[in-house]
Amino acid sequence: MNIAILSGKGGTGKTTVAASLAVSLSNSQYIDCDVEEPNGALFLNPKIESTAPVKVPVPHVDGEKCNGCGICSKTCRFNAMAVIKGKVVIFPEICHHCGACVIACPQNAITEEQREIGVIEADGEGLFLQGRLNIGEPITIPIINELKQMVRPDAPVFLDCAPGASCTAVQSIEGCDFCILVTEPTPFGLHDLKIAVALVRKMGIPFGVVINKAMEHDRSIQEYCKNENIEVLMEIPYLREIAENYSKGVLPAQINNEWKERFVGLYDKIKGGVAS
Ligand code: SF4
Ligand code: SF4
Numbered sequence: 228m229n230i231a232i233l234s235g236k237g238g239t240g241k242t243t244v245a246a247s248l249a250v251s252l253s254n255s256q257y258i259d260c261d262v263e264e265p266n267g268a269l270f271l272n273p274k275i276e277s278t279a280p281v282k283v284p285v286p287h288v289d290g291e292k293c294n295g296c297g298i299c300s301k302t303c304r305f306n307a308m309a310v311i312k313g314k315v316v317i318f319p320e321i322c323h324h325c326g327a328c329v330i331a332c333p334q335n336a337i338t339e340e341q342r343e344i345g346v347i348e349a350d351g352e353g354l355f356l357q358g359r360l361n362i363g364e365p366i367t368i369p370i371i372n373e374l375k376q377m378v379r380p381d382a383p384v385f386l387d388c389a390p391g392a393s394c395t396a397v398q399s400i401e402g403c404d405f406c407i408l409v410t411e412p413t414p415f416g417l418h419d420l421k422i423a424v425a426l427v428r429k430m431g432i433p434f435g436v437v438i439n440k441a442m443e444h445d446r447s448i449q450e451y452c453k454n455e456n457i458e459v460l461m462e463i464p465y466l467r468e469i470a471e472n473y474s475k476g477v478l479p480a481q482i483n484n485e486w487k488e489r490f491v492g493l494y495d496k497i498k499g500g501v502a503s
Contacts (some may be wrong), residue, residue, distance in 0.1 A: 230401025237390035240439030247480035259357035273355035292336035
């Protein structure tokens with residue numbers, strides 16, 4: 228079962244929930260899809276045993292064959308090519324690797340060459356995976372796609388997504404069985420939860436909410452979920468004990484057996500089909 232953990236905004240406790248599920252369920256797979264800033268390893272301490280480059284094809288122009296006609300730059304929908312004074316200029320960072328310019332060139336002057344944009348790191352068993360985008364690269368999708376090809380069919384899989392509702396998050400949750408939306412009882416938390424809810428509803432993926440830093444005096448998230456008929460799957464209270472342990476890299480599920488059982492129960496609840 229593939230469960231994506233996402234949030235409308237950063238800092239709500241998405242990795243706390245994803246990593247807590249991973250440590251609570253034996254032989255589960257944790258995949259850090261937050262490729263611009265993966266941080267699950269800080270809590271899970273995996274022994275990284277393999278690093279594989281992620282490469283994408285980008286166009287290369289043969290100056291001998293090119294006549295400067297400009298058809299390639301007119302074809303590119305992403306403005307990744309320009310023809311200036313008869314010479315083709317390529318902006319590889321914003322190329323979306325569609326290959327349209329290669330097909331369009333009447334002189335057959337364009338070929339593709341491979342360009343590394345990041346890496347995938349894994350432990351020995353492939354139960355911990357993380358993508359890491361090279362600094363300055365703007366396009367994350369190829370790394371997400373490669374990570375998702377490594378999903379184990381025989382294990383509970385937890386995909387720790389990038390915050391927000393960007394295409395990185397969309398690509399990460401695509402095809403997942405369930406989404407956990409992690410939020411916190413603040414105006415920003417509620418605002419961005421609504422965006423995440425709109426996203427998963429549009430994609431037709433079952434989902435539920437986990438409230439992190441839950442406080443008795445603020446029931447705004449619970450009220451919103453009640454009005455929207457959304458299941459609140461778990462509340463993690465705003466406790467000093469949890470915050471202190473977190474600051475030392477200790478997850479709630481590692482504090483004691485009771486918390487671990489709560490995360491096992493969260494997984495069982497989702498698996499049992501208690502979903503919105
Ligand atoms: S379409 Fe081909 S020939 Fe025309 S400018 Fe582009 S690379 Fe050169
Ligand atoms: S491969 Fe596609 S996105 Fe990249 S430069 Fe060519 S047309 Fe543009």
